[in-house]
Amino acid sequence: MADLALIRHVPLIGGNKTLADVTRDVCRPLETGPTKLWYVSFLAAFSALAIGSVAVAYQIATGVGTWGLNRTVGWAFDITCFVFWVGIGHAGTLISAILFLLRQRWRTSVNRSAEAMTIFAVMCAGIFPIIHTGRPWLAYWLFPYPNFRGPLWVNFRSPLVWDCFAIGTYFTISLVFWYVGLMPDLATVRDRLKSGFRQKLASVMSLGWNGSFRTWHRYESVYLMLAGLATPLVLSVHTIVSWDFATGVIPGWHATIFPPYFVAGAIFSGVAMVLTLLLVARKTMRLEEYITIRHIDVMCKLLLLTSGIVAIAYVTEFFTALYSTNPYEEFAFLNRAFGPMGWTYGIMVSCNVLIPQLLWFKRVRQSPWIIFPITLLVNVGMWFERFVIIVTSLHRDFLPSSWSSYYPTPIEIGMLIGSFGLFFTCFLIFCRILPVIAMAEVKGVLSPAHPSAPDREGTSIPATGSEAALMPSGVRS
């Protein structure tokens, strides 16, 4: 509870904000026209999405042969991107659920966008298992739905089926969690708007929120329960994704370390992505006072921690392989590092292990202009980590006669660009139509030196939030 002591002295939100300031600041982007910067970013993101759509449409029309895969390497960019995006999604749930349960109150400024990011990332991820199939129009066969094909069911032993459940559950819970958290803020938006379609929509979406004690009470209970439900998912989703590989027989895949290794990696990449987005958002949307250097500092520490876990996993993997005396296993790992695709392993280790070590320095942790490239590189590294696991294990497996290589085609690169396009397009739209910061929660962590002032703007939201409700009474006032 050292953080609580800290909170008492150092405000989480800077700039001596009043409650009304919070509402005004957060709602400003919703009520004014988009900035030039937004237009430029949106154009870029949407173009990327368009490129990806064309690439995927062409691939679906022509065949998976438009990718660089071959008889030996059956997965590459497709499943790499899938695992990558699922991993990105992890930070959202971590921040909103686990940190919520752990009373990490600094999360309030970042949880909304982190959760949005989760949802968009899982959307991106969900596309790949569908389009990677040879006959995507039949991809729904992966779900165990009642059918007329006799007693034909899915193969419950296949990790791909588990994936469907894991991703489906994760997406659903994340979406519900996010939506529930949005409700008080939607009500604020509703009240600020006078009329029109948006007002009606916000009215419907806020489910008749009236700010009463009962509303708040139920809201808090649901939120707490959802947080509890979502927490195991943070661990389970990537564990299950890792089973795609761990249950395989291919040396380099068949490893018991995969579940914790993947979860740590996922949180690592997710936190990096949250940081990337926040650094951009606080600058472009003038939210420096809400997303302070302190937030960034804490996130960097999390990044450093997960980088360490990932580094231990890399070492353990190597050690296990060499200690196993299984020649295929030994070769798989040595080939990863020293084989023809060793450069990918080099990128992975330098981006995921070496570069994050800079974050030991406080000065680095507090300089957004240094952190920003680090977070980008971490995600490059994490993308390559999945590529290394998938491709370098496959390309030289048991029989040397079948050893092969892999080169992506422009279609695959287009697909990769497109997935980023989809992600950022969604995120930019989110920035425009929904409050990017959980107003209700932030109001709960405003500096105690500025107790709730009279609400000049006339919102119906009391100066409390879920966090506040959970806080010991001493902290509240």
Add this chain to the structure above:
Amino acid sequence: MGRDKPSRYWKSWEQGPGASELIQISTNEFPEPLDRPPSQFSRRSFLKAAGFTAAVAATVGCSRAPVEKAIPYLVQPEEIVPGVSYFYASGCGGCSAGCGVLVKTRDGRPIKLEGNPEHPLSHGGLCAAGQASLLSLYDSQRVKEPLIGGKPASWQEADRRITEQLASIRASRGPVRFLSGTITSPTLNAEIQRFLATFPDAGHVTYDALSSSAILDAHQETHGARLLPHYRFDLADVVVSFDADFLGTWISPVEFTHGYRSNRLNESAAPKMSYHAQFESRLSITGAKADQRVRVAPDELPSAVSRLAVSIARLAGIASPVPDSGTGNPPDAILETLAQRLWEARPNSLVVSGSQDRRAQVLVNFINQALGNYGATLEIERPSLQKSGSDRELQALVDELQKGQVAALFILGANPVYDLPNGSAIADGISKTRLVVSFSGQLDETASASRFVCPDHDALESWGDAEPVRGTLTLYQPAIRPLTNTRPVLESLAAWRGQPRSAYDTLREYWRTEVFPKRQSRDGNGAGAAGADFQSFWDASVEAGIAQIKTASTTHPFRGAAVAAPAAAGALSADEFSLVLYPKVALGDGRHAHNPWLQELPDPISKITWDNYASVSPAAATRLGLKEGDVVRLELQSRDREGAGAQTIELPSFIQPGQHDAVVSVALGYGRKGTERFSTVGPKWIFGRSGVNEEGRVGKNAAPLLEFTDGSLQYSGSGIRLTKTGRQYSLASTQSHHTLTIPKNIPLVGGDTREIVHELTVAELVEKVHAAATAPPPPELPKRRFPEVPMNGMWKDDHPYTGHRWAIGVDLTACTGCGACVVACQAENNIPVVGKDEVLRHREMHWIRIDRYYSGEEDVEVVHQPMMCQQCDNAPCETVCPVLATVHSAEGLNQQIYNRCVGTRYCANNCPYKTRRFNWFNYARNDKFQNLALNPDVTVRSRGVMEKCTFCVQRIEAARIESRRHGAAKIADGQVQTACQQSCPAQAIVFGDLNDPNSRIAQMARNPRRFAVLEEFNFRPAVNYLAVVRNRESEITKEAKAHG
């Protein structure tokens, strides 16, 4: 028009009855209709068309495929049951070896060729080219009708014009020449003789693009008869081959492979093995099987032969006909021990040479004579007729042609413009000839230079016969009505002779008069069994596809005087390489170059498809600074061709371990006209690349580098200069890592070797057999596939195989890697051709592949390992498929359900053997006509689904139906033969039921040589391999000897 028609008077002829239209125009004020603008396409018709198009697009787009009505036979022919396959015995038209085939027809069309197991030469084997010749029948670019000057004409027209010209030639006593490849058909030879006899000056010149002329010429000198001995590898205990690739491409590889294999390893209580030494300059599949392989440059070969002759003469106690030429490569010690071995094994030893040096061949004859092999392993009383070409006669004809002295030239089964060194000169000569008639079914280089093309039937459409070895006849019967307007040569010649008769009648007449009187039962017991009257003899022969006849016994005494020392080869200068031109197993002399199955068949050694290349040894490549794919210019400074400048071709280089360092080898048979079609083979998509080279063809023709020396075509020994051009060219190989050894640059494990293929020496095998014999016998046939590996998995063995339990065994000692199984599988299982670009992307679709591994550094050893789906009991593919598209059958088969597959490729990733193949695209068959060759029993896979070897499940089911029909409870052993097994000339593959303790496969599983690949992982594959055995001392005994 009014009802009342007044008489119409006309003013002038233009307006009269001859010009009704004119009148109409003149009476019509507006010649164009007024209701629409004077354009072709009115708005109304545009709207109509647009509406129609939209409607059609909508309806077509909604339905998956148009409904096609199958029309049943109205009156069903008695002998045809739709959906049931029939087999007709016939012969193979792929080359001049004359193997017997069974043509599998379904609903009146041939869909597969199988070797005829009763054929006395091929014994049921059929090579890759033979298997693929089926596709040539359905080639849409065949010449479909007679052509005159390149324009289609009728047979009457062609006959009329040819007979007219022939009459005038006959009158003017013009020379008529018939040029052909070796013709083994006695009926056709007789007909050609009858035809030529109608001319005062006529001659039949035979040549082979892959010539064995020197052997025939040598026998002319030593035995007084121009003949090719019938080599009996089945009787040879010691085989020494000087550059003869008898298992791959030399004379009759299927027959030789069977013979070689049958005497190779005798696995009795005391295993015994034949001994095979190979001296060769490039690495052939024959060399790959040898117990001792010595790399010898072409110019060292004659001296090697003569040194062996000296040693043999010394052992035989006869005067050596050649002086002892000292030492050199190969080392004397090797030749000495070899001479000793040959001598001890006599007369069951055999020395063969593929050399085109007549004097070297004479020496080989001397060696075989001194060893007493004539009459034992070389039969000259019943010689082989598979190669009868004479390069001397060919050279004379070429001279005549160039001088314009020939009046009429008939060309059958030969493509001299392409496959001779001076092709353009021959084309020039052809243009000077008054009448040139080609019988080619393909518009090849020679046919397109010929004025008349009178296409012959495909072998599968025609009656015919062949006598590949004197006294052994193959009878060809048509398996389909001619698909196009072609005519058998027999009929064409008869028609031009003025006595038209059908090919069937001619053939029958010949057999009645020439074959029937000499008939012999097939086991050689006299005439009784073969039918008393001609009709029953004929019926029996047609049914069996073979007949044996008595031959007049002739003796050919050896004339020692002819033996002389071979000429010393001209020394090559230091910067020159010795050129070796060789045929590839798939393409041979190039006559099958239009066949996509063969183009995509990986070379057994280099594993490259769709190209030829200049192979150099690794040492030479280092010296020249060459990397694989660097385009090099090959420059042949012609020695004896007057005036001709340097011949050059540019080819990509390939680094071939096991090749002699001073040799560059290039495959013949590439760069054929007609391979332009392969520019579009394979899937069409934006980054798809063309499958042909910058000349628009597949590979390049190396025939211009051939030389005529000393009366024979020389395939090796010419000096050649290599220069780098700096360009790059991608070669599509199906294997990118060539050893079982981990690359050196991987630390810690670099240099380790994987135990994928087991190898033994005979001594080790003897020990194993002894150990197995003394060990207590296993109590019963074990439930598991691996009796000797106590492997405990996590799961209970609660899925016993109570009925059949299918398994395959592959004897790696027998397997030569020839690739016959690959094409057989492709034909049986409707496997698409994917094209060079897809092979470059490692997406070949073959269900069975032959892995080739090298070991050693300079003098590499080669093993071949056919690899197909291993149908594992603990199949890693089965657990990971999310939709249960691959499941295990109660008989041990790992089944792939195409219509359930969504194509996640998880199974392929998880397959430790990487035998699964994915349909990356809709691999449309380029030549729609060739879809007629599809096997209706096997689904044609669409894009996005996984496929793999099924152990020919359709054949298992057919056999099951058949056994049930006969009331049998189980399928008998041998009743099911997989396509790969059926085709294998070495009979290396065995398929059967492991639960039947007496089946061949169960016996094979008990063989001490048995191993399975990656056995230690407990996948429990159903494919059992038998270790490679080589007849040599084990390393341990060798060391012991060295110390002792």
